[in-house]
Amino acid sequence: MLKPMAKDYYEILGIQRGASAEDIKKAYRKLSKEHHPDKHKGDASAERRFKEVNQAYEVLSNPQKKQMYDQFGEAGGASGAGQGGSGGFQGFDFSNMGQGGFGDLGDLFEGFFGGGGRGRATRQEGRDLETELTIDFMDAVTGAKREVGIRTLSTCDHCDGSGAERGSAVKTCAECSGTGQVTRSAQSIFGTVQQRTICGTCRGSGKIPEKKCSKCDGEGRVSVSKKVTANIPAGISDGQSLKLQGQGEAGRRGTAAGDLYIRIHVRSDPRFEREGDAIHCTVEIPALDAILGTTLSVPTVHGDVSLKIPEGTQPNQVFRIKGKGMPILSTSRSGDHYVTVQVKVPTRLSKQERKILEEWKRESDK
Numbered sequence: 594m595l596k597p598m599a600k601d602y603y604e605i606l607g608i609q610r611g612a613s614a615e616d617i618k619k620a621y622r623k624l625s626k627e628h629h630p631d632k633h634k635g636d637a638s639a640e641r642r643f644k645e646v647n648q649a650y651e652v653l654s655n656p657q658k659k660q661m662y663d664q665f666g667e668a669g670g671a672s673g674a675g676q677g678g679s680g681g682f683q684g685f686d687f688s689n690m691g692q693g694g695f696g697d698l699g700d701l702f703e704g705f706f707g708g709g710g711r712g713r714a715t716r717q718e719g720r721d722l723e724t725e726l727t728i729d730f731m732d733a734v735t736g737a738k739r740e741v742g743i744r745t746l747s748t749c750d751h752c753d754g755s756g757a758e759r760g761s762a763v764k765t766c767a768e769c770s771g772t773g774q775v776t777r778s779a780q781s782i783f784g785t786v787q788q789r790t791i792c793g794t795c796r797g798s799g800k801i802p803e804k805k806c807s808k809c810d811g812e813g814r815v816s817v818s819k820k821v822t823a824n825i826p827a828g829i830s831d832g833q834s835l836k837l838q839g840q841g842e843a844g845r846r847g848t849a850a851g852d853l854y855i856r857i858h859v860r861s862d863p864r865f866e867r868e869g870d871a872i873h874c875t876v877e878i879p880a881l882d883a884i885l886g887t888t889l890s891v892p893t894v895h896g897d898v899s900l901k902i903p904e905g906t907q908p909n910q911v912f913r914i915k916g917k918g919m920p921i922l923s924t925s926r927s928g929d930h931y932v933t934v935q936v937k938v939p940t941r942l943s944k945q946e947r948k949i950l951e952e953w954k955r956e957s958d959k
């Protein structure tokens with residue numbers, strides 16, 4: 594059910610999200626040297642790697658593109674019209690970061706290695722969520738505000754997330770003396786192993802509410818259905834995701850909340866065909882209008898625009914209306930609108946029309 598996942602630029606460069614500009618440059622230098630085509634003559638996969646590395650660096654080394662990529666999973670212009678080569682990058686698939694993504698991985702590690710910092714963090718903090726939202730074509734042109742309903746864990750309003758009943762104190766966990774971890778001995782085929790695991794009593798927090806909150810049973814968060822507002826920017830593309838920081842699951846007992854990703858689907862519009870920031874449409878005009886010239890009213894995403902068709906226009910001739918295409922994300926500019934003119938030849942002529950046209954033919958044959 595998931596689209597093939599687009600390559601993650603950070604992954605390509607082998608760096609963490611949040612890596613410094615210096616680290617990005619370093620990783621790029623190393624990899625571009627490693628995969629340089631001169632070193633791997635005729636090796637198609639090395640060449641592909643080299644291109645990927647360059648593409649990733651082009652985006653991550655440009656602060657503006659990087660910011661866009663971090664926010665929307667797509668760099669400005671990377672999927673633009675007719676750019677060839679680098680096109681086709683249709684947004685980064687965030688779904689692997691959603692429910693059960695990193696969370697389950699953490700639990701898995703915990704099972705194998707008896708927990709530790711990472712497992713503890715995963716268990717306490719709220720998870721990222723992903724949801725989907727479908728908007729109309731024109732919403733993508735103008736931008737839109739939409740409410741999205743999600744089911745999630747939200748901070749308990751009875752205890753403000755502490756997990757302790759109102760008026761009751763929070764004490765240090767006796768089981769682990771507040772460290773959040775306990776050491777256990779277990780028998781295995783290798784003999785007795787000492788295992789450090791998360792304390793089951795306080796679940797790693799090191800604290801126990803003297804009396805658990807009656808509403809959330811000490812979790813500090815409760816399951817709710819809530820509405821969040823998505824501010825959809827003008828120019829968004831089908832398949833891009835919006836990130837709403839801190840709007841994912843609330844953390845346990847007041848720890849950090851996860852993020853919410855809203856994947857946007859854009860409905861098509863029969864009048865327009867979108868290609869990046871360009872919009873294409875087709876109009877049909879009578880042959881005589883193509884011959885003599887005329888003025889047309891052409892629908893664009895910014896409203897009807899008057900287009901002058903010059904004398905002697907050819908079938909399938911394309912006219913460009915500047916700045917009347919799709920708004921370009923995070924700018925106040927728009928792409929262009931392209932009109933393809935189709936010429937309709939009459940299938941029937943009246944006697945009078947025929948007479949005039951034959952006269953014209955004689956005139957042009959002279």
Ligand SMILES: [Zn+2]
Binds near residue numbers: 757806813
């Ligand atoms: Zn509570």
Ligand SMILES: [Zn+2]
Binds near residue numbers: 795797800
């Ligand atoms: Zn404990």
